[in-house]
Amino acid sequence: MIIDNLYSRARGRNTTIACFYFDFAAQSEQSAASILGSLLKQLVFGLEEIPEEISEAYEDRKYAMGGQGLQISDILNMLQIATARKRALICIDALDECATEHRVKLLDSLGQLLQQSPGTRIFVTGRPHILPEIETRLGERTESISISPKREDIATYLRSRLAADTTPDAMDSTLEEDILEKISSDISEM
Amino acid sequence: MGEVDRRVPLYPKGYTKTTHFFSPPPRNSGNRPTPLSTIDSCNILRGEEQKMSQSFSNNLNSFNSFNPTYINTTYINPTAADDRPNILAWLSPLDPKLRHQGIRDRRIESVGEWLLQTEEFRDWYAGSEGGKSDNAVLFCCGNPGVGKTFVR
Numbered sequence: 001m002i003i004d005n006l007y008s009r010a011r012g013r014n015t016t017i018a019c020f021y022f023d024f025a026a027q028s029e030q031s032a033a034s035i036l037g038s039l040l041k042q043l044v045f046g047l048e049e050i051p052e053e054i055s056e057a058y059e060d061r062k063y064a065m066g067g068q069g070l071q072i073s074d075i076l077n078m079l080q081i082a083t084a085r086k087r088a089l090i091c092i093d094a095l096d097e098c099a100t101e102h103r104v105k106l107l108d109s110l111g112q113l114l115q116q117s118p119g120t121r122i123f124v125t126g127r128p129h130i131l132p133e134i135e136t137r138l139g140e141r142t143e144s145i146s147i148s149p150k151r152e153d154i155a156t157y158l159r160s161r162l163a164a165d166t167t168p169d170a171m172d173s174t175l176e177e178d179i180l181e182k183i184s185s186d187i188s189e190m
Numbered sequence: 191m192g193e194v195d196r197r198v199p200l201y202p203k204g205y206t207k208t209t210h211f212f213s214p215p216p217r218n219s220g221n222r223p224t225p226l227s228t229i230d231s232c233n234i235l236r237g238e239e240q241k242m243s244q245s246f247s248n249n250l251n252s253f254n255s256f257n258p259t260y261i262n263t264t265y266i267n268p269t270a271a272d273d274r275p276n277i278l279a280w281l282s283p284l285d286p287k288l289r290h291q292g293i294r295d296r297r298i299e300s301v302g303e304w305l306l307q308t309e310e311f312r313d314w315y316a317g318s319e320g321g322k323s324d325n326a327v328l329f330c331c332g333n334p335g336v337g338k339t340f341v342r
Binding site: 029034037038040041044045050054055058061062070075078114118120121122123124125126127128130131134138139141142143144145146147148153 | 273274276277278280281282284302304305308310311313314315324325326327328329330331332333
């Protein structure tokens with residue numbers, strides 16, 4: 001939701017966006033280097049032109065390294081180049097699902113990036129227990145919002161699902177109200 | 191059956207080879223035929239490629255009797271614009287947009303928009319546009335299943 005909104009806000013503005021969704025199931029391919037590489041790719045994609053420094057680095061390396069094995073330091077350099085061109089928004093979902101050793105490296109790298117490119121904004125979601133880690137590694141400039149299910153969100157969601165019900169005859173408005181009432185009150189106990 | 195002439199290099203190092211299986215346009219620029227669109231050219235190429243591989247397998251001799259003026263080989267010097275997809279792929283092979291696309295298709299419009307109205311979010315977003323807040327990081331926390339990614 002946030003990401004869609006940010007994308008539509010960024011359109012026509014001097015902003016480039018990158019997002020990454022963590023997933024326990026795919027931890028093996030989610031190393032700090034590959035995540036940062038993915039973020040870099042998206043930020044560069046959002047620029048009208050590939051910065052000369054990056055295309056030069058590509059020309060230098062494409063034969064020597066076979067296109068493989070970018071180091072975190074290389075990626076950080078290029079991230080800095082990309083974020084200097086445009087304001088960058090980085091969104092990371094479910095950071096707590098990132099393997100711990102990669103998370104430390106990732107946060108340290110992002111912390112460095114923030115120091116070098118102060119205009120960059122980072123949006124993170126995750127379970128509360130990683131907040132201290134984020135504060136330590138990304139510095140003091142962290143604000144947090146607690147997400148809890150909102151009654152009106154649930155109602156919107158349920159109505160939309162009920163409207164798509166394939167057996168609408170089985171549903172009448174009283175039953176619909178009952179369902180909304182019951183689920184909403186369960187939610188507030190979460 | 192003569193041997194294939196191996197003295198002719200396939201194409202110079204660092205160049206991409208594209209082969210046009212139709213006659214080159216006349217040199218005098220004032221009288222050029224209307225250029226084909228890229229898609230047309232691709233279709234022509236694909237058709238000719240099939241014909242050619244067929245004739246190769248049917249009769250290897252055709253290679254030697256093939257009229258060399260029929261093939262016009264041009265060399266394209268790679269430019270930065272041509273390299274854009276390559277550079278992006280070099281930066282990362284991953285494509286998290288796919289995941290985002292999957293979530294976007296399943297989420298429901300307007301759910302969760304309250305978050306955008308919070309002071310925390312607005313300060314975070316406006317901060318780098320000269321706002322007073324200097325929070326670079328916004329952390330949305332919640333227990334599993336509360337709808338941090340989206341409500342499903």
